[in-house]
Each structure stands twice: as C-alpha cells, then as structure tokens.
Amino acid sequence: MITKNEILNEFKKNPEKFWKVKIFDEEGFKRKVCKICGKGFWSIEELEVCPEHKPYEFIEKKVTKSLDYVKAWKLFQKFFEENEHEVISRYPVISRWHPQLFFTIASIQDFQRIEGGKLFFEYPANPLIVPQVCLRFNDVENVGVSGRHLTSFQMTGQHSFNDGSPKAYWKDECIKLNFDFLTSVLKIPKDKIVYVEDLWAMPDFSAFGPCIEAYTLGLELVNNVFMEFSYRNKIVPLEIKVVDVGWGHDRLVWFTQGVPTVYDAIFPLTLKNFLKRVGIEKDKELLKVYFANTSKLDVENVLDLKEAQINLIKELGIDEKDFETKIFPFEVAYAVCDHVRTVCFAVADGALPSNTGAGFFLRTLLRRVWNLMEKVGMEIELEKVAEWLALEFHKVFPELKEYLKDVQTILNVEKRKFEESKKRISKIIESWISKEVSEEEAKKLYQTHGISPLLLKEYGVKVKVSKDFLERISQKRLKVEKEELEFDLSGIPATKILYYEEPEVYEFKAKVLKMFGDWVILDKTAFFPFQGGQHWDEGYIKDSKVLEVRKVGNVILHKVDTIKFEEGEEVECKIDRERRNVLKINHDAIHLINGAARKVLGNWVNQHGSEVGIEKSRLDITHFENLSEEQIEKIEKLANQIIEKNLNIKKFWLERNKAEKTYGFRIYQGGYVPSKMVRIVEIEGFDVEACSGTHGNSTKDIKLVKILKTKKIADDTIRIEIVAGEKALEYLKEREKLLKEIAEKLRVDEKEVPQKIEEIFNEWKSLRKRLKDVRRTI
Ligand SMILES: [Zn+2]
Ligand SMILES: [Zn+2]
Structure with missing residues (x-):
C-alpha cells in the first residue's frame, strides 16, 4: 500500500499543479517553504515558517466584528446562499446508517456510501452547505484544559460535486469564494491570511487529493480538500471530483471575539448561568494570562498534561493555590458545558448512554462531568445546563429544544445509575492505585465494569494504552446474518425476486438452475428467505417440500426434503399461504410496537434487533430499564388503537x-444499511422504517397485538415478546378458559376471583400462625 508521505512527495514535485489557484497570483500570494517542517505555504507577508509553529495571535485582538454563534451562522448562510449554495439540515451525530462508524466525524460522511468496497457520493443538492455537528472523543482529556478542544463541534461542510452540473466548481472558484468570505464579510486583512499546502486521504486511499488550509493569526479556520484521485495499484482520477471544505464554525466564532478560550465564545450564556449558580467569581486578568498560553498544552496523557500544566503555571508566575481555586473550576465549567452539549445532540438524535458501543462514549463523558464537579465541590443538575444550552443554540439547532425533555430524562436516569455504581467502581479503581494498568487489563476493566482508561487516569492510576484504545476496542461491527452455507456460487446469476413486486403471488413457475445436495437454486422465486430477523417461507417446489430458504449474496437457496426434479427443469412452485400470512402480520406488529414504544417511552427508543417468527415474535428496543405494567399497557393500547384505525x-x-429527506434518519432501525435505493415500509401517519421484510396492506389485518412479557437483556436493551393476529386471539381465549376454570373451582364469579384468592391466602396465613402457636404450647 502507498503511504501519505509518498503521495505528498510526489505532489511536491509540482506544487503549482496541485495547490496553486488563480487568486494567489491576482492577490499577490507567493509560495514559500517552511524552514521547520518543509511544508509549502502561500502568503503575502514575507514569512519563514508556516503558521503551525506559531502561537495564537488573535486573542485579545480586534481583527473583525465580534459575532456570536447564531449571528456568525446567519452571515455565513447568507453569503453562501447568495453564491448559489443550497443550505441543508445537518445529519444525525449518530451515524446509524454507517456500517463502521458510531459517530459523524466529518460533514462529507453524510454523502458517502460504500458498497462492494467502492465509494459512492450521493447528495441532495449541489453545491451545498451543511451545519454538520461532529463528535470526536480522542481528545477528551484536553477539553476544558487546552482552551480549544471540544467533543462536539460544528463543521460547516461546503461541498461541490463535479458531476457535470453547471453550478459545480473546483479549486480556483472554491478558494476565491472562501477568500471573499474571509476578506469581505469577516473583513480580515488579506495579508493576515496564510494558505498551507497538505494532502488529505481516506485511510484506504479510496479517495484523496491536495488540501489547502487557511490560517489567520495562528488559527486554522478552514480546510479546503480537493478529492480528485483514488489509489488502485496506481494513482487514478476519481469519476467525480469533490470539493470537501470544512469550516470550523466554533473556531470562526472564537476568532471574531478574540476571547481567551473557544468555550467563552460559543456558549457564553450557558457559562454565565452556570458560574452564577455554582457561585464562582471570575478573575478576568488571571484567566486571560493563563488561557492565552494554553495552546502549549496538548499532550497525550494526563500525567504529562499535569506536568505541563505545572510548568506553565511556574512559567507564568501563577501561584499554585490560585490555580486550584481560580483556574481549575473554570476548566471544569468549560468541560461540563462541552460534554453536556455533546450528550444533548446525541440523545436528541436517538442515542442512549450505555456500557457498550456509541452509548459508552456518552456515559464516559457524563461520568467525567460528575467526577470533576465533585472534585471542586460544584453542585448543579445537568438538566439545567441542558436547558440553557437549548436556549443558546435553538436558533441553529431547534432539535435541542424540541427534545429537551428527553435529554433531561436521560440525564436524570444516568445520574441515578452513576450513584448506584459509584461505590463499586471506586473500590475497583482503588485496588489499582499503586499499580500500572496495561492495555490488556484496561480492556478487561472496560468490558466487564465499564471503566474507561480516562476514568482511571482521573483517579490518578497510571494507564498504558495507545491513543486510539477506545476507538479500537469499541469498534462497530456490522451485523451480518450468519452465512454458514458455503457453496461455490460463482457464475450463478442473481435470483429474480418476486416477493416484493408481486406480494400476492403464491404460485409460480421457475427453472431449476442448480442444486447442491438438497439445496435448490431457481432462476426466480417468490419464497422469502430468512432476512432481517424474519423467518422464511415454506411450501413446495414441484412435489418437494421446502424446509428452509436462505439468501447468500444475491442468490436465494431453497432446502427441500427430497429432490423430485432435475437441473434445467421447469417446475411449479407453491408457497404456504397461511405461514406467509402469519409472518406478514407479525412483522407488521413488530413495527407497530416499535413505533408505539417510542411514543410512550421517549425519543431514545430504537429497534436494536428483532425476530419475526410463527408462534411468537420479539423486538429488542433501546431503553434504560425494564418496562412497568403501566408502560406495557400503554404501548399495547396505542398499538391496538392503530390496528382499529385501519391505516x-x-x-x-x-x-x-x-x-432521508422525507422521513428522516429514523428509518434506519435495527442496523439497516442503506443502498442506493431504500425499501420503505410506512404505516401511514404512524411509523416509517426502511425494511426488507414482507408486510400486509392494512393495520386492520393484524387484528390484535398482545405483549407477552418484557425483560431487560442488557444495560440499554429491553426485549419485548409479542403475539399478533389469530395467535393473539387464541392466547386470550386460553387465558379466558383458564380464568373460567379457576372461578369454577373456587365457586365464585370470575370478577370475584382476586378477592377470593386473597381471602384464601389470608386464611391460610392465620391458620399457619395458629399452628405455630399450638406447636409452641405443646
Ligand atoms: Zn511548518
Ligand atoms: Zn421490519
């Protein structure tokens, strides 16, 4: 495999070709080479080194008009709208549609899809801008400390796809547009802008290209990436060249204000309320002196970070006590606002803190917040912080206000769980205090107790893990249905599928293409295979009974009891209508219960998994505790009301x-991975999901749905077992019969059964007591 450096060196042989744009000549930017790192850069000023080696020069400088978060976004939006860009809404921060990533980490991810190892770009407008909130957890320890690190930030994506559409643009126009925004809207003097040459590449080099980073007074404001190549044994041009510009909106706001930290710039109102509530006075001078110099703090682990902090305090002549009482509480306040903001976005987008997967990162953030606050003796409900954040950001992100109640519920539940586990966790951690935790041990602590290296470090435990530890061990794995069938299917054409386009076809003729033992491949089929948790159809191929149906790649295989035909023969096929019907109704019922559960419980409810069977079906939903009788009743009632409505x-x-545009990202339930075309199943006016199963035409056909039982099967997963249709009616009839029998045995009316049982029970209790007394006297 080629390396990034090899490509970069190749590009450097001809910098004019890869990085030079028209405006550099027009405005007088000249190319230089950095004396320290050897990178090429373009500036008007005579400079010897690139801006990466310089401290921030914009703090306390009034370069441009001060803008708050919302104002800056409005200005940005207006400028790009006037320049023919469409503004689209952000995508969720939880990338449920992405097979490898938990979180959205860059705006371009919204428009990428990988199928068969090939990268596709799919976009709703062109060119466009999107206020994409991104989540990153590789620098959590630095948040609050460095003055600039964040776990969530707005990467405003500016994208142009060169697919031949007339409004699409490339390097010259892109840098010109961005230069105009910086100089004419933000009024930054052009000689304060430096463009640095670099290379951007996907980890697998499926797409890469030159990038031009724009710096002003030591701060990188925007990275202009030009994806134009792909590597397949050699460098080849991409079919569609893509402009992938990422503007750091939070940084942009910070830059215009020139305040000491990015936190003071982006959530000043939340901070103000927070500081007032916890009663911290602001030593403005001290904070300014300290945070103007924290750009020097950016180290890998907390031990070094502490040491670096101590050195910095000494260097600046700050008293250690002053640091503890006047600076550290601010670091905590900053971290609280950042972490809660991240959790707000994630929960609004349907995530739930937990011990595994994406939820683990959220739990880690919240526990860090509570630990830090405890350290400095702050007491405040995070529900309040979430409310202030919603007020501060709702003009750009209305969803923070819309889902505030949900967020507050989750914060409350998490706090309770934290309190419950605190003792147990601190006991475990204490046993590690004087030891060093290795990578293997850290993994065990994480997987069995949900203790992250970050938490260990906060307790002062030495931890030796690589920087990408969390990412690696919690890596998302694509749920692949077990394919234990191993046949050589090469050369066999895709099976033509009949069950979607002609769902009412129960009898059809097909040609036998190939047989592997008792497994049969037809040229076309209406037999539904085991897929998306739904069980397969049964029936007959000629006179052979179909026992099982599986899909491998795009070929469908039918297992039969005995072979009564030959390869090449045309055969009559017949599907067991009743079985199909039961599966159809049960699958409808699963969607119904899923939708009802979300409406009754909250926005965090998503389908985690499901199995659509014959006798009963199950649905696993994301929720934090087992359901109460009242909740079960409510869900059941709502589901049955929808059945009544005949939707x-x-x-x-x-x-x-x-x-996605029409129905939102909720459609991706249960790990459905989108392809170019998505199959939608819509219970009109109630629930919409992307789904590959067979479904009926109306809710009335479901007749009745009954929840049999629910069970908590993981920290964030509740299993719901249901029956629907005739089976549900049968179930009720059986119960009725049972009740009748009991009533007869007790010789009372059915209504009087509970009272009668209580009477008998009490009688039995007093008899037992009397018996005891009698025994004692004997
Ligand atoms: Zn340099
Ligand atoms: Zn489904």
Missing part, C-alpha cells in the same frame, strides 16, 4: 437521499 401499510422503493 394503510405502504411499501415502496425510494432513492436514499429522498427517503
């Missing part, structure tokens, strides 16, 4: 972008 169930294919 249409529509099934259709939609282009991915259109589906």
Whole structure:
C-alpha cells in the first residue's frame, strides 16, 4: 500500500499543479517553504515558517466584528446562499446508517456510501452547505484544559460535486469564494491570511487529493480538500471530483471575539448561568494570562498534561493555590458545558448512554462531568445546563429544544445509575492505585465494569494504552446474518425476486438452475428467505417440500426434503399461504410496537434487533430499564388503537437521499444499511422504517397485538415478546378458559376471583400462625 508521505512527495514535485489557484497570483500570494517542517505555504507577508509553529495571535485582538454563534451562522448562510449554495439540515451525530462508524466525524460522511468496497457520493443538492455537528472523543482529556478542544463541534461542510452540473466548481472558484468570505464579510486583512499546502486521504486511499488550509493569526479556520484521485495499484482520477471544505464554525466564532478560550465564545450564556449558580467569581486578568498560553498544552496523557500544566503555571508566575481555586473550576465549567452539549445532540438524535458501543462514549463523558464537579465541590443538575444550552443554540439547532425533555430524562436516569455504581467502581479503581494498568487489563476493566482508561487516569492510576484504545476496542461491527452455507456460487446469476413486486403471488413457475445436495437454486422465486430477523417461507417446489430458504449474496437457496426434479427443469412452485400470512402480520406488529414504544417511552427508543417468527415474535428496543405494567399497557393500547384505525401499510422503493429527506434518519432501525435505493415500509401517519421484510396492506389485518412479557437483556436493551393476529386471539381465549376454570373451582364469579384468592391466602396465613402457636404450647 502507498503511504501519505509518498503521495505528498510526489505532489511536491509540482506544487503549482496541485495547490496553486488563480487568486494567489491576482492577490499577490507567493509560495514559500517552511524552514521547520518543509511544508509549502502561500502568503503575502514575507514569512519563514508556516503558521503551525506559531502561537495564537488573535486573542485579545480586534481583527473583525465580534459575532456570536447564531449571528456568525446567519452571515455565513447568507453569503453562501447568495453564491448559489443550497443550505441543508445537518445529519444525525449518530451515524446509524454507517456500517463502521458510531459517530459523524466529518460533514462529507453524510454523502458517502460504500458498497462492494467502492465509494459512492450521493447528495441532495449541489453545491451545498451543511451545519454538520461532529463528535470526536480522542481528545477528551484536553477539553476544558487546552482552551480549544471540544467533543462536539460544528463543521460547516461546503461541498461541490463535479458531476457535470453547471453550478459545480473546483479549486480556483472554491478558494476565491472562501477568500471573499474571509476578506469581505469577516473583513480580515488579506495579508493576515496564510494558505498551507497538505494532502488529505481516506485511510484506504479510496479517495484523496491536495488540501489547502487557511490560517489567520495562528488559527486554522478552514480546510479546503480537493478529492480528485483514488489509489488502485496506481494513482487514478476519481469519476467525480469533490470539493470537501470544512469550516470550523466554533473556531470562526472564537476568532471574531478574540476571547481567551473557544468555550467563552460559543456558549457564553450557558457559562454565565452556570458560574452564577455554582457561585464562582471570575478573575478576568488571571484567566486571560493563563488561557492565552494554553495552546502549549496538548499532550497525550494526563500525567504529562499535569506536568505541563505545572510548568506553565511556574512559567507564568501563577501561584499554585490560585490555580486550584481560580483556574481549575473554570476548566471544569468549560468541560461540563462541552460534554453536556455533546450528550444533548446525541440523545436528541436517538442515542442512549450505555456500557457498550456509541452509548459508552456518552456515559464516559457524563461520568467525567460528575467526577470533576465533585472534585471542586460544584453542585448543579445537568438538566439545567441542558436547558440553557437549548436556549443558546435553538436558533441553529431547534432539535435541542424540541427534545429537551428527553435529554433531561436521560440525564436524570444516568445520574441515578452513576450513584448506584459509584461505590463499586471506586473500590475497583482503588485496588489499582499503586499499580500500572496495561492495555490488556484496561480492556478487561472496560468490558466487564465499564471503566474507561480516562476514568482511571482521573483517579490518578497510571494507564498504558495507545491513543486510539477506545476507538479500537469499541469498534462497530456490522451485523451480518450468519452465512454458514458455503457453496461455490460463482457464475450463478442473481435470483429474480418476486416477493416484493408481486406480494400476492403464491404460485409460480421457475427453472431449476442448480442444486447442491438438497439445496435448490431457481432462476426466480417468490419464497422469502430468512432476512432481517424474519423467518422464511415454506411450501413446495414441484412435489418437494421446502424446509428452509436462505439468501447468500444475491442468490436465494431453497432446502427441500427430497429432490423430485432435475437441473434445467421447469417446475411449479407453491408457497404456504397461511405461514406467509402469519409472518406478514407479525412483522407488521413488530413495527407497530416499535413505533408505539417510542411514543410512550421517549425519543431514545430504537429497534436494536428483532425476530419475526410463527408462534411468537420479539423486538429488542433501546431503553434504560425494564418496562412497568403501566408502560406495557400503554404501548399495547396505542398499538391496538392503530390496528382499529385501519391505516394503510405502504411499501415502496425510494432513492436514499429522498427517503432521508422525507422521513428522516429514523428509518434506519435495527442496523439497516442503506443502498442506493431504500425499501420503505410506512404505516401511514404512524411509523416509517426502511425494511426488507414482507408486510400486509392494512393495520386492520393484524387484528390484535398482545405483549407477552418484557425483560431487560442488557444495560440499554429491553426485549419485548409479542403475539399478533389469530395467535393473539387464541392466547386470550386460553387465558379466558383458564380464568373460567379457576372461578369454577373456587365457586365464585370470575370478577370475584382476586378477592377470593386473597381471602384464601389470608386464611391460610392465620391458620399457619395458629399452628405455630399450638406447636409452641405443646
Ligand atoms: Zn511548518
Ligand atoms: Zn421490519
């Protein structure tokens, strides 16, 4: 495999070709080479080194008009709208549609899809800008400390896809546009702008290209990436060249204000309220002196970070006690606001803190917050902080206000869980205090107790893990249905599928293409295979009974009891109508219960998994505690009301972008990975999901749905077992029969059964007592 440096060195042989744009000549930017790192850069001023080696020069300097978060976004939006860009809404921070990533980490991710190892770009407008909130957890320890690190930030994506559309643009126009925004809207003097040459690449080099980073007074404001190549044994041009510009909105706001930290710039109102509530006085001078110099603090682990901090305090002549009482509480306040903001976005987008997966990162953040606050003796409900943040950001992100109640519920539940586990966790951590935790041990602590290296470090435990530890051990794995069938299917064409386009076809003719033992491949089929948790269809191929149906790649295989035909023969096929019907109704019921559970419980409810069977079906949802009788009743009632309403169930294919735009990202339930076309199952006016199963036409056909039982199967997962249709009616009839029998045995009316049982129970208790007394006297 080629390396980034090899490509960069190749590009450097011809910098004019890869990095030079028209405006450099027009405005007098000249190329230089950095004396320290050897990078090329373009500036008007005579400079010897690139801006990466310089401290921030914008703090306490009035270069431009001071803008708050919302104002800056409005200005930005207006400028790009006037320049023919469409503004689209952000995508969720939890990238449920992405097979490898938990979180959205860059705006371009919204428009990428990988299928068969190939990268596709799919976009709803062109060119466009998107206020994409991104989550990153590799620098959590630095948040609050460095004055500039954040776990969530707005990367405003500016994207142009060169697919031949007339408004698309490339390097010259892109840098010109951005230069105009910086100089004419923000009024930054052009001689204060430096453009640095670099290379950007996907880890697998499926896309890469030159990038031009724009710096002003030591701060990188925007990275202009030009994806134009792909590497497949050699460098080849991409089919569509893509402009991928990322503006750091939080930094932009910070830059215009020139305040000591990015936190003071982006959530000043929340901070103000927070400081007032916890009663901290602001020593403005001291904070300014300290935070203007924290750009020097950016180290890998907390031990070094502490040491670096001590050195910095000494260097600046700050008293250690002053640091503890006047600076450290501010670091905590900053971290609290940042971490809670991240959790707000994630929960609004349907995530839940937990011990595994994406939720683990959220739990880690919240526990860090509570630990830090405890250290400095702050007491405040995070629900309040979430409310202030919603007020501060709702003009750009209305969802923070819309889902505030949900967020507050989750914060409350998490606090309770934290308190419950605190003793146990601190006991475990204490046993490690004087030891050093290795990578293997850290992994065990994480997997069995949910203790992250970060938490260990906060307790002062030495931890030796690599920087990407958390990312590696919590890596998202694509849920792949078990493919224990191993056949050589090369050369066999994709099976033509009939069950979607002609769902009412129960009898059809097909040609036998190939047989592997008792497994049969037809040229086309209406037999539904085991897929998305739904069980397969049964029936007959000629006179052979179909026992099982599986899908491997795009070929469908039917297992039969005995072979009664030959390869090449045309055969009559017949599907067990009743079985199909039961599966169809049960699958409808699963969607119904999923939708009802979200409406009754909260926005964090998503389908975690499901199994659609014959006798009963199960649905696993994300929720933090087992359901109460009242909640079960409510969910059941709502689901049965929808059945009564006789709503249409529509099934259709939609282009991915259109589906997302129309129905939102909620459609990706249960790990559905989007392809170019997405199959939508819509219970009209109630629930919409992307789903590959078979479904009925109306909710009325479900007749009845009954929840049999619920069980907490993981920290964040509740299993719900249901029956629907005839089976549900049968279930009720059986119960009725049972009750009748009991009533008969007790010789009372059915209504009087509970009272009678209580009477008998009390009688039995007093008899037992009397018996005891009698025994004692004997
Ligand atoms: Zn340099
Ligand atoms: Zn489904």
